[in-house]
Amino acid sequence: AQTVTQSQPEMSVQEAETVTLSCTYDTSESDYYLFWYKQPPSRQMILVIRQEAYKQQNATENRFSVNFQKAAKSFSLKISDSQLGDAAMYFCALKPGNTPLVFGKGTRLSVIA
Amino acid sequence: EADIYQTPRYLVIGTGKKITLECSQTMGHDKMYWYQQDPGMELHLIHYSYGVNSTEKGDLSSESTVSRIRTEHFPLTLESARPSHTSQYLCASSEGPDEQYFGPGTRLTVT
Numbered sequence: 001a002q003t004v005t006q007s008q009p010e011m012s013v014q015e016a017e018t019v020t021l022s023c024t025y026d027t028s029e030s031d032y033y034l035f036w037y038k039q040p041p042s043r044q045m046i047l048v049i050r051q052e053a054y055k056q057q058n059a060t061e062n063r064f065s066v067n068f069q070k071a072a073k074s075f076s077l078k079i080s081d082s083q084l085g086d087a088a089m090y091f092c093a094l095k096p097g098n099t100p101l102v103f104g105k106g107t108r109l110s111v112i113a
Numbered sequence: 114e115a116d117i118y119q120t121p122r123y124l125v126i127g128t129g130k131k132i133t134l135e136c137s138q139t140m141g142h143d144k145m146y147w148y149q150q151d152p153g154m155e156l157h158l159i160h161y162s163y164g165v166n167s168t169e170k171g172d173l174s175s176e177s178t179v180s181r182i183r184t185e186h187f188p189l190t191l192e193s194a195r196p197s198h199t200s201q202y203l204c205a206s207s208e209g210p211d212e213q214y215f216g217p218g219t220r221l222t223v224t
Contacts, residue, residue, distance in 0.1 A: 050211070
């Protein structure tokens with residue numbers, strides 16, 4: 001079975017500070033993708049960052065970066081220089097092979113001005 | 114921005130009514146998905162399709178049905194709406210093993 005676990009239901013961060021959201025997963029597939037999605041309040045779900053499992057280098061997109069530890073099956077998201085617009089639900093997701101995404105339960109991030 | 118559309122965006126309907134939630138994408142993606150999500154909560158996969166005339170049930174037991182007659186269109190139908198169907202319904206599409214693109218969602222309230 002494929003599972004994704006986000007152990008932090010809620011997190012908060014001061015504006016301009018750095019925050020890390022945790023995600024662990026389990027899969028028996030050797031070929032898979034990992035994603036972080038952002039869902040702002042009452043707005044569309046959008047992709048934040050993706051990581052191919054076969055790539056050892058951690059993905060980076062501007063202020064967003066991941067720490068991908070394949071052996072530990074860990075995929076955390078770091079947000080640097082947090083902004084008010086970063087406030088949202090963040091979902092970690094696993095795509096094992098040719099099957100649908102498996103989502104974690106989400107982490108609600110609040111940004112404090 | 115991804116070209117995936119859902120209509121209606123909001124729907125309030127009485128118990129027992131038949132409803133169809135529309136989802137269309139203009140990206141030519143073979144794969145399409147329907148998720149149910151209570152506000153601020155986790156997503157539950159209810160149906161998916163990997164191509165025309167192909168549909169599968171997801172992890173969450175659902176009283177809804179879907180059809181895939183055209184690549185770009187993946188409607189979700191509830192034959193008899195109940196208050197327990199009150200939720201947000203998200204449609205998504207993808208190509209290959211890469212990311213899923215999400216529509217804006219339909220917020221359904223059954224009274």
